[in-house]
Amino acid sequence: MKLRKAVWLSTVSAYRLGYEKAIEELRHMKVDEIFMLAVENGGPLYPSKVRPQPKNLKGKDLLTPFIKLARKEDMKVHAWIVSLNFPNEEFAREHKDLYVINKLGVSCVDNPPYIRHYLWLCPSSEDVINNMVELFLEVASQFDVDGLHFDYIRYPDLVLPEGLRNRYEGVPREEIILPRFDYCYCQRCRSLFEDEYGVDPVNLKYLEPLYGVWFKWRSQKITNLVRRVYSEVKKYDSKLEVSAAVFATPELAYRYVLQDWPLWGIDSYNPMIYHKYYMRPSNWIGQAVKEGVLRGVEVNAGILVGFMESEEELVNSFLGAINNGATGICAFVYPPPRSELKEWVRKGFTELERMG
Numbered sequence: 001m002k003l004r005k006a007v008w009l010s011t012v013s014a015y016r017l018g019y020e021k022a023i024e025e026l027r028h029m030k031v032d033e034i035f036m037l038a039v040e041n042g043g044p045l046y047p048s049k050v051r052p053q054p055k056n057l058k059g060k061d062l063l064t065p066f067i068k069l070a071r072k073e074d075m076k077v078h079a080w081i082v083s084l085n086f087p088n089e090e091f092a093r094e095h096k097d098l099y100v101i102n103k104l105g106v107s108c109v110d111n112p113p114y115i116r117h118y119l120w121l122c123p124s125s126e127d128v129i130n131n132m133v134e135l136f137l138e139v140a141s142q143f144d145v146d147g148l149h150f151d152y153i154r155y156p157d158l159v160l161p162e163g164l165r166n167r168y169e170g171v172p173r174e175e176i177i178l179p180r181f182d183y184c185y186c187q188r189c190r191s192l193f194e195d196e197y198g199v200d201p202v203n204l205k206y207l208e209p210l211y212g213v214w215f216k217w218r219s220q221k222i223t224n225l226v227r228r229v230y231s232e233v234k235k236y237d238s239k240l241e242v243s244a245a246v247f248a249t250p251e252l253a254y255r256y257v258l259q260d261w262p263l264w265g266i267d268s269y270n271p272m273i274y275h276k277y278y279m280r281p282s283n284w285i286g287q288a289v290k291e292g293v294l295r296g297v298e299v300n301a302g303i304l305v306g307f308m309e310s311e312e313e314l315v316n317s318f319l320g321a322i323n324n325g326a327t328g329i330c331a332f333v334y335p336p337p338r339s340e341l342k343e344w345v346r347k348g349f350t351e352l353e354r355m356g
């Protein structure tokens with residue numbers, strides 16, 4: 001089978017650069033598949049009936065002109081959709097009840113964890129689930145895409161990856177759970193759990209047996225949401241590929257952000273194996289791929305090319321992923337942060353072409 005040669009595309013940056021130029025560079029890099037940012041944290045990059053657009057876009061559609069150009073080059077396009085992270089001020093003010101609340105009872109709308117834009121929707125809400133279904137179907141019906149791609153489909157970081165812990169105030173260096181980063185304890189989540197288990201989860205101590213059950217219960221809310229969207233998309237058009245950007249390995253994803261992604265049952269996964277965030281060398285990438293592959297799912301390795309210090313390191317990382325069972329590479333991000341990375345990626349993808 002042909003190995004996948006993909007990038008995540010920052011739509012606004014490509015737009016500023018000029019789409020013609022972007023396509024020319026992508027072709028030069030030997031990219032044949034693009035995960036194009038269609039809905040960013042601030043909202044859709046097209047006029048939407050489902051979610052408000054970012055204010056500065058004012059009715060603009062950034063997607064159609066790019067997709068047309070990509071089609072001419074026979075490139076595949078997936079719509080990359082930032083899902084549960086939605087810090088749109090207007091929406092958050094009107095729908096505060098849809099946003100997650102931590103174990104101390106504080107809404108992320110009033111006091112977001114880590115950074116200002118960490119406003120997250122609660123996956124147990126039917127309104128949130130319906131909004132997500134409508135959003136995916138809107139993109140599927142309005143744009144000529146090959147697939148739809150979830151991102152930020154998780155809870156806010158319960159525990160940050162090791163390499164990020166020193167960036168924010170009040171975050172312990174060890175892997176421990178703190179109530180202020182522990183979500184979601186909204187009234188709906190608490191009642192649903194209490195109806196099933198007879199205990200209000202806010203009263204659970206950390207690491208008592210039932211806390212593990214509550215942990216799993218929450219991960220299942222994400223799983224249910226993804227499955228629901230997946231089935232609606234497939235009903236609409238079974239040929240659309242549904243994929244997701246997920247945390248680096250199944251185990252880290254579960255512990256840090258309550259993603260039990262191998263159980264989601266979607267078509268493919270792009271684990272974000274951004275090694276420096278985990279204080280790992282780049283030869284860990286192959287190992288991480290293997291952990292996903294051994295769970296019996298299709299893995300397209302997400303690699304943060306800006307972390308690579310030489311062309312050789314980048315090429316070896318690509319090969320390490322493929323040799324451990326990845327069906328392809330998805331490079332984060334185009335445009336890359338340094339110009340030489342375009343040549344390095346071209347070299348890596350040339351090697352992939354040689355392999356299959």
Ligand SMILES: [Zn+2]
Pocket residue numbers: 099100101122123124184185186187188189
């Ligand atoms: Zn909730």
